[in-house]
Amino acid sequence: MLRFFLFGATGDLSIKKLYPALFELFNQKKLTEEVEIICIGRRDFDKGQLHDFIADEVGGIRDVKQWFKFIKSLNYKQLAFESLEDYQNLIKGLSFQPEDIHLFYLATAPNFFEPIVSHLSESGLLEKSNPFHRVVIEKPFGKDLKSATAINTHLEKFVDEHQIYRMDHYLGKEMIQNIMMLRFNNMLFEASWNKDYIDHVQITVAESYGVFERAGYYDKSGAIRDMIQSHLLQMLALIAMTPLGNREYADIVSAKVEVLKALKFNDVRNDVVLGQYVSHGNMLGYRQEKGVHPESATETFTAMKLRVDLPRWEGVDFYLRTGKRLMDKVSEIVIVYKKPDGALNGGCPPNTLTIKIHPDEGMKLKFNMKMPGTVKELITREMEFCQSCMIDYNAPEAYETLINEVVLGHHDLYTRWDEVKYEWMFVEKMLDECVDLKNSIQYYPAGSRGPKAADDLLAEDGRIWYSL
Incomplete structure (x- = not known):
């Protein structure tokens, strides 16, 4: 089972790059048959509203029939990134197997990296040293050396280096x-x-x-x-x-x-x-x-x-x-x-x-x-x-390639x-x-x-x- 947790699910990056990339992987059957994409955002949406929002915002899709089939497979969870209780509620109803892949994609502002990762760990969704639990960090990784070091030091409390995928889409x-x-x-x-x-x-x-x-x-x-x-x-x-x-x-x-x-x-x-x-x-x-x-x-x-x-x-x-x-x-x-x-x-x-x-x-x-x-x-x-x-x-597209590499557990295209x-x-x-x-x-x-x-x-x- 692959669980793809997309934080910042209604943001510009998700709309322009991530949903189209996930769709191409879905359409080419590069995602596992057992895949659950959980879209997480702060907007007060239900599942249907998310589907309508994505359908309205994303353009340039070649296979419209498959595109709507993909959209309907997406789930939505409203969550305040700083609220541990919301993470604890998120985990309810999810059943876990030891080799389930948990992929956490942080398409958010950098100031949310630290609370998201710490709450994922505290709620039990993210386990340190588990090679099947992977965190994708979007650019920018800090605004200077001091802030980048602070982010990395915080991440290292909850995940090992091999679990971190720092995105540079080039x-x-x-x-x-x-x-x-x-x-x-x-x-x-x-x-x-x-x-x-x-x-x-x-x-x-x-x-x-x-x-x-x-x-x-x-x-x-x-x-x-x-x-x-x-x-x-x-x-x-x-x-x-x-x-x-x-x-x-x-x-x-x-x-x-x-x-x-x-x-x-x-x-x-x-x-x-x-x-x-x-x-x-x-x-x-x-x-x-x-x-x-x-x-x-x-x-x-x-x-x-x-x-x-x-x-x-x-x-x-x-x-x-x-x-x-x-x-x-x-x-x-x-x-x-x-x-x-x-x-x-x-x-x-x-x-x-x-x-x-x-x-x-x-x-x-x-x-x-x-x-x-x-x-x-x-x-x-x-x-x-x-x-x-x-x-x-x-x-x-670059994001299509990069997401596929994370799913496979390959670091070659990450920093x-x-x-x-x-x-x-x-x-x-x-x-x-x-x-x-x-x-x-x-x-x-x-x-x-x-x-x-x-x-x-x-x-x-x-x-x-x-x-x-």
Whole structure:
């Protein structure tokens, strides 16, 4: 028996991501035949009202008949997250077997993590050290190192590390999962994946939309805490990690931690750009968004240059860039190779390997060759694999993949505590040194490529951004 307890069942994340993901798993029969999904929220709903609410709010479902069959299987329990009595009432009527899987998904604000986990334990629903009892924690995992440590310390009173699944949905994306496959299963790339052949690396996660209903959270967070601390540092760690051991989960995480501990700046004041979008055309500026302070200095864009202080990457620059209200929505990693010594005809553009994460999935390799009909004229050509172009290919959504991994008890696509800790240590040190930059934030028009200072960051090194 699988019992899936969804806390925050009427929230935005559940509506947009979790119910569609659970439905796909249900429709593909990836959930066990004996599954009970218990939706838990603070709204005064009964089961029928929940079904109506979900049916009205969730869109884009292909198989409507199966969708309504799925909805009718959902149960609803109203519960005050801080009330132990409500948890004790929740357990009434449930019969337990030793190997029942209890999956507790906390799609709530972080301030509810601690009372929910403690009351689950006190009521007997959650048992420490029981491998069949699993807790999924949604991002953000704290707002700084202190709060993240406090959450983790509290969790450790009631569950072991192997029972905790810290969600970073980027790790569930197909091409993020493919990074290690690409590196370690192709000698063409692995042999050249180092300082001797790679000039620099660019990681871009650009968003074309604003903050929407997340303004209250985002104005206290900003692009660095919201995106760099989790998604982009995880992508960097997968690119820069040195293979260790048998490449099992523990080996991979330890290799990523080695990278996170080795991150450094030459000079934060010169190597970090902070930006904020302003109104342009019919698009609002950040300070005009509902819920944003009218004099907010929160960054909605950041670009930075950093180094990984490990022998494999000596002298290699890593550029990270992310922002909201940019001209396009795109997530890509670009590996830029060094130009060959003694190139014919006086030089050539560098080879690049682009790992395309969103919206298209795939990879693209640029190389140089002779222009047909000439003797020495060079042209650049591309070889591209478009995974999302494949006939009858329908990539699973990240949440679909990640939920399935929890059901199976696999941690591979989830973060361990020491990863989160070193991410926050790096980000906090950077933020402390970025205080003066907040006073000289770079403004950029909504719908543009971002502030010019981000282009200048690369231009000073004789480079350009390849994405966006």
